[in-house]
Amino acid sequence: MPKLITADKLVSKHLTQKDRVLLVNPPVEETRYSWIRWNQPLDLLKLGSFLRTHVRCEVDLVDCMRPSDKGEVKEEWLPRARRYLSIQNERYPMRRYGESASLVADYIREKLATDRKKVPTHIWITSLCSYWYETIAETCRVVRQTLPDVQIALLGQYPRLMPEHAKLACPADFIVTKSIDLEEQAWSLDLYGKDKPPFVAVRLHPRTAAEAVKSAVENSIYDVTFFEEDICRDGGEPLAEFVSLTENLHRHLRYHVICGLEAASITPKAASTLARKKFVALSLEEADQEGGAVNADAYRRVTQYLREAGGPEQDDRLTGFVWIGRPNDQLEQIIRNVFQVLKSLGSIILKPYTPLPGGPDHKAHADYLDAIEPHRMWSPHFFPFAELNGITRGEYHDLYRMAAFLNEKVRARAFDFLDGTLGAQLLRESLRKEVWKLEPSPLRVVD
Amino acid sequence: MSQITGELIVEEGLDAMDTLNPGRESFYEESEHYKILRRHLIGEGERVSGFLWKAISAVLRRSQVRSALADTLGRVTLRRRALEDVSAAIGQLMTRQDKMSVAVRSMLKSRRGEVNGLSKAQNLDMGLPPRIGGLLVKTARHLSKPAEIDYLQETVTLDTERPEWNWSLLLFDRTFEVIHKKGQPDQPIAEIDLKEDRILVNWGHPVKLQMDERGFLRTALAWVIAKEAGEKDPSQMMDLALRLLAFTTSTDA
Numbered sequence: 001m002p003k004l005i006t007a008d009k010l011v012s013k014h015l016t017q018k019d020r021v022l023l024v025n026p027p028v029e030e031t032r033y034s035w036i037r038w039n040q041p042l043d044l045l046k047l048g049s050f051l052r053t054h055v056r057c058e059v060d061l062v063d064c065m066r067p068s069d070k071g072e073v074k075e076e077w078l079p080r081a082r083r084y085l086s087i088q089n090e091r092y093p094m095r096r097y098g099e100s101a102s103l104v105a106d107y108i109r110e111k112l113a114t115d116r117k118k119v120p121t122h123i124w125i126t127s128l129c130s131y132w133y134e135t136i137a138e139t140c141r142v143v144r145q146t147l148p149d150v151q152i153a154l155l156g157q158y159p160r161l162m163p164e165h166a167k168l169a170c171p172a173d174f175i176v177t178k179s180i181d182l183e184e185q186a187w188s189l190d191l192y193g194k195d196k197p198p199f200v201a202v203r204l205h206p207r208t209a210a211e212a213v214k215s216a217v218e219n220s221i222y223d224v225t226f227f228e229e230d231i232c233r234d235g236g237e238p239l240a241e242f243v244s245l246t247e248n249l250h251r252h253l254r255y256h257v258i259c260g261l262e263a264a265s266i267t268p269k270a271a272s273t274l275a276r277k278k279f280v281a282l283s284l285e286e287a288d289q290e291g292g293a294v295n296a297d298a299y300r301r302v303t304q305y306l307r308e309a310g311g312p313e314q315d316d317r318l319t320g321f322v323w324i325g326r327p328n329d330q331l332e333q334i335i336r337n338v339f340q341v342l343k344s345l346g347s348i349i350l351k352p353y354t355p356l357p358g359g360p361d362h363k364a365h366a367d368y369l370d371a372i373e374p375h376r377m378w379s380p381h382f383f384p385f386a387e388l389n390g391i392t393r394g395e396y397h398d399l400y401r402m403a404a405f406l407n408e409k410v411r412a413r414a415f416d417f418l419d420g421t422l423g424a425q426l427l428r429e430s431l432r433k434e435v436w437k438l439e440p441s442p443l444r445v446v447d
Numbered sequence: 448m449s450q451i452t453g454e455l456i457v458e459e460g461l462d463a464m465d466t467l468n469p470g471r472e473s474f475y476e477e478s479e480h481y482k483i484l485r486r487h488l489i490g491e492g493e494r495v496s497g498f499l500w501k502a503i504s505a506v507l508r509r510s511q512v513r514s515a516l517a518d519t520l521g522r523v524t525l526r527r528r529a530l531e532d533v534s535a536a537i538g539q540l541m542t543r544q545d546k547m548s549v550a551v552r553s554m555l556k557s558r559r560g561e562v563n564g565l566s567k568a569q570n571l572d573m574g575l576p577p578r579i580g581g582l583l584v585k586t587a588r589h590l591s592k593p594a595e596i597d598y599l600q601e602t603v604t605l606d607t608e609r610p611e612w613n614w615s616l617l618l619f620d621r622t623f624e625v626i627h628k629k630g631q632p633d634q635p636i637a638e639i640d641l642k643e644d645r646i647l648v649n650w651g652h653p654v655k656l657q658m659d660e661r662g663f664l665r666t667a668l669a670w671v672i673a674k675e676a677g678e679k680d681p682s683q684m685m686d687l688a689l690r691l692l693a694f695t696t697s698t699d700a
Contacts, residue, residue, distance in 0.1 A: 081693040105610075112608070113589035134542050141538040145617045146610075168552075169542040171620040374543050 002154075002167050006178040007047075010153060011055060014174070015122065020058040022107070022120035023048055023191070026139040027064040027098035028132050029078060031085065031381045034349075036097055037071040038258055040201040042227050043156060044126050046182040048191045060120070061191040062107050064098040069198050073098055087382055090393040101139040105146040120150060125172075127156035130357055131378040133169060140170045155179065161357040165375060184208060188215040199223035199256070204231065204238040210245035213253075222252040228260040236270025243273050256281045263287035263298035271305035284320045284345065286337070292328055294337045299344035320345040324399055325353040325380055327365055329389040334399060338406065347407045350399060352380035451499075455484070505598070512580030512596055516603060519579055520593055522660060523611040526573070528697065529664040530625065534617045536694035537672070540687075541619050547676075547687050554676040555621050560642025564634050571627040571650050575612075579603045616646065616668070625668075637671035646671060665692060 015021070025041035041063060048059040067073045077083055078094040085092045104123070111118045123143050127136050140152055153174035159166045166175045186208045189196050200216035202209035202224060213224055224246070231239055247253060257274070261284050266274070274282060287298035299320065306315055320341035324334055341348050355361035355369065357378075362369055368388055369378070378384050383396050466478040474481040490496030495503070541548045575584055582596065582603045590606035597604070605612070614625045623639070623646050630649035638647045648667045655663045669691035677684030 079695045079697060081695065109609075134539060137538055137542045138535065141534065141617060141619075144620070145534065145615075148622060165544065168544055168548075171538075171617075373545070 002170065002172045002175045004163050004167065004177050005153075005174050007155070007176050007180040008178075010174055010176060011051070011180070014151065015051070015055050015057060017056045019055075019121045020060070020118065021048075021051055021122045021124060022104075023059065023061045024104055024123060024125045024139060024143075025061075025063040025065050026125055026127070026132075026135045027096055027100055028128075029094060029096050029135050030132070030379065031092040031094055033075075033095075033097045035258060036065070036073045036075075037067050038199070038201070038225050038256070039065040039067075039073070039098075039128070040197060040199070040225075040227075041065075041126050041128075042187075042201050042203065043179065043182070044124075045187045045189070045191055046185040047124075047155070047180070049187040050180065050182055050185050058118075059191065060107075061193075062104050063192065063197070064101070064103055066098075066192070066195065066197050067199075071198055076100075085382075087377065088386075088393060090397075092382065096135070101135065101142040104139060105142050108143070108146045119147070122151045122153065123147070124153045124155055127154065127158035129379075130158045130161045130165075131354070131376050133158050133162070133165065134376060136166075137170045140172050144171050162375065186211055188212055189219065189221065190215070196221060199225055201225050201227050202242070204228050204233070204242060206238050206241040206245060209242050213246045214249055217249045217253065222250055223254050223256060225256040225258050226260060230262050230265050231257060231260045232262065232265035232267070232270040232274075235267050236265070236273055239270060240273045243276070243278075247276070247278055253278055255279045258283050259285070261285055263295070263302050266302050266305060268305050268308065271302070271311075272309040275306050275309035275311035280317060282315075282317045282319070283349065284318060286321050286323050286341075286351070288323075292326075292330065292333045292337075294322070294340050296340050296344070299341060303344050314346065316346045318345045319347050319349055321349050321351040322403075323353050324350050324396060325383045325385055327361060327385045327388050329385070329391055331391055331395060331399075335402070338399075338403065342406060348403055350403050352383065352396075354378050354380035354384055455488070457484070508580070509598065512582055512598075512603070515580035516594055516596065519576060520611070525659075525661040526664055527611045527613065529661045529668070530614075530616045532665055532695050532697075533668045533672070533691060535696045536669075536691045537618045539694065540690065547683065547690070550676040550678060550683060550687070551619070551672070553678075554641070554672070555619055557641045560640050562638045562640045562647060565628050565630050565638045565647040565649055566640070568628040568630040568634065568647075568649070568651075571629045573614075573627045575605060575607065618672070625664075635671075637667040639671050639675050641675075 023041070023044040025039075025044060028039075041061075044061060044063075048061060051057055051059050065073060075095050075097045078096055082094060085094050108119065111120070125136055125139050125143075127133070136154060136158055140154075143150060143152055151174070152170075152172040153176055154166055154170060154172050155176045156179075159175040160177055160179065163175050163177045166172070183203070184205050188211070189200060196216075196219050198221060200212055200221055200223070202212055204226065216222075216224070243255070255278050257279060258281065261274075261282055263284055264287065273279075284299070284302065287295040289295040303315065303318070306318075307313065322334065322337050322341055338348055338350075355365070355378075365385075365388065369384065372378060372384055383391075383393050386393050386396070461480055462478075466474055466480040468475060474484075486497065488497050489499045537551060540551060575586065577584060580603070582598075582601050585602050585604045586607045587595075587604045588606065588608040590604065593606055593609055593611070595604045596602075616623045616625050621644065623644050625646050625648060628647050628649050628651070630651045632651060632653045634649050634652070636649055636652045636654060638649075639645075640647065646668065648664065650663075652667070654666065658666065669688045672691060673684045673688035677687055
């Protein structure tokens, strides 16, 4: 039975200079994975650097999710019996994203064949989301089969949020329930060896992040993204410092803001940083206000700040997230939110929601959520709150279709192809009234 | 034979004037030198022999050896895949944490050692064949490919460190040795010995006649695990066996 342990204890009690640690970013089985090209195990990269400098042991990395130079990640249908997952009346096609766990077995066999002194003594497997545990368990199995005596540890969100589940589901030795604070840990992409990913992900500790970007540029990697909950925190000071340290490293350097851009945190100073041309994508988190409606003023303020900072009149880099799948969702409110965001920004992305195990929404709906088994059903793409809020999964799919339609652009402006306001107005009305339904539910009539 | 062409180079001793026709594209058939060359090249009479026969035989032999080797490796790969399927199916089942996973967990914790007859049956050797395509089989570790053929030494070297040659079966956190038995048709299809960590498979069972090796191995393992974990509950036994059989690791997309 695996042992629950903190990362500090794992390192101090079970690791020596003589050990060889293989860090593994496992594949993912999901029905869709929109941000796949931005998957990078930043926790492992930092941990690897920490182990090299503090424990002085050998560290290597197998990243099953590493994108190719073109930003592509392998994806494959799941085998026959698991190819579709049925929930209520919806059938979800299932795919494996990334290289299968046999990549880890191949790595081990290659070391066994060429140099047994390089065979890992520890294999540590990370996890990004708790509901992706199946591939973590499969990676454990493959490792255990190939190298029976190796010490296997689980890291990341899954063991942290669901330690008891991990204990029963994975043939590991250690379940790491608390990670080491590596916020200020310097790191680089060196762990990847010669097959480096096409981008570098950073958190906003400006000095260490700048060093990582510098190292990436030396390897001809020019795309930078941020794994940060609030990019413009502290008035945008850390972001400004990071940009000033890195923007002149190479003329092709590009910043991609894929998450953590909170409208409330964007000040005129932060906007002056974001307005620079090197920021090629700005994905704005939904600006909520009471009652589930988006805060239109927040979007207006952001676009105004960006214009004043020298950004273009119609800033096509801006995309707005709109939450779907939350416990209190109302279909008509989501549609209103979509149009509200589109008024200010170039396009929208629907962001499916799932609660954090043990978080406020889980506590508030504990009985309802705990009845959802297996835990993989908590994936936001399966809309775990659908039965609670009364919006069917089919209706959520209609929302996706609507979003795709609305994001169609001519000359980079949403609705230009309707060439006027009347068409747009009629479409809005039609969508609000759900005219595609022959017999609309009396509970869902908007007007 | 009509499709075989070649170039014959005679470096010395050939009486070109009396042997080759003026266009140099053919021989005079009555030439003695031609008759000697013909005898060494394709032999005499109806049957082909000589150098050409040796060359054709060598080509055919290579083809036969490669085919026999592919067959051997294919069979062991399929057998290994059957074990992988069952191992992965159990792994996936354990993540679900439902009634069935509790039953399997309970089985894997047990140290019962109740085997009935199959342990006494004769072992069936499913290891290395002594010869492949007529060539002697040798073993080696960590080759760059699964097998190497040496036609001069007349040997085939197999890399037995590869997983295909491994008969261990990992069931969650416990490894079992799969042992092949030449049991009687009325003996169980398989038995699990939780005391000695081994699973005995009866290749003499009549079900074997209805399916290929991979299918039989999967069926036997699924059946015995379901029986042992099912704890005498027939519906749970059936559910478990069907779930194990439905699971596969290979994609056919």
